[in-house]
Structure formats: structure tokens, C-alpha cells
Amino acid sequence: MRLSEKDCEELLELSKSESMRRDMAHVAANRHNPLMVDGEVSAERVVEFLTQYNEFLNHPIKAARPFIERNMKL
Numbered sequence: 219m220r221l222s223e224k225d226c227e228e229l230l231e232l233s234k235s236e237s238m239r240r241d242m243a244h245v246a247a248n249r250h251n252p253l254m255v256d257g258e259v260s261a262e263r264v265v266e267f268l269t270q271y272n273e274f275l276n277h278p279i280k281a282a283r284p285f286i287e288r289n290m291k292l
Contacts, residue, residue, distance in 0.1 A: 221229070232238055253263045 253259055253267065255263070
């Protein structure tokens with residue numbers, strides 16, 4: 219999708235707006251990542267998220283099958 223010339227001009231003017239810059243700085247400062255704990259990714263939260271997401275999508279759980287390979291080359 220291409221922006222029209224009028225839309226481009228509007229975005230350019232908006233980018234010069236000091237109030238818009240302050241608003242975007244405020245949004246960035248208050249950003250929250252629910253998977254992070256003390257600046258580190260929490261494996262527990264990631265697994266919980268993926269489990270709930272899978273339930274949301276309603277995917278059937280696949281049965282585990284053994285991985286058997288006779289000719290493995292690196």
C-alpha cells in the first residue's frame with residue numbers, strides 16, 4: 219500500500235510536532251514486556267505463554283514419538 223502525497227505531507231508535519239514527540243517518548247518509557255523479569259527473559263513465563271497460546275488455538279497435542287536415526291552426519 220502506497221501513501222498518497224497528501225498523507226506523506228501530513229506524516230511529515232506530524233513528525234515535527236513537539237507534543238507528538240513527547241507523547242511517543244512517554245509511551246516508549248512506559249512500555250512493558252510481560253516475558254521479562256529484571257531485564258532477563260523468564261523461561262517460566264515463556265512456557266506459560268506458549269501453553270496458553272496453544273490452548274487458545276485449540277491445537278491437538280501430538281503424541282511423542284521416539285527419534286531414531288541410524289545415519290547421522292554432521
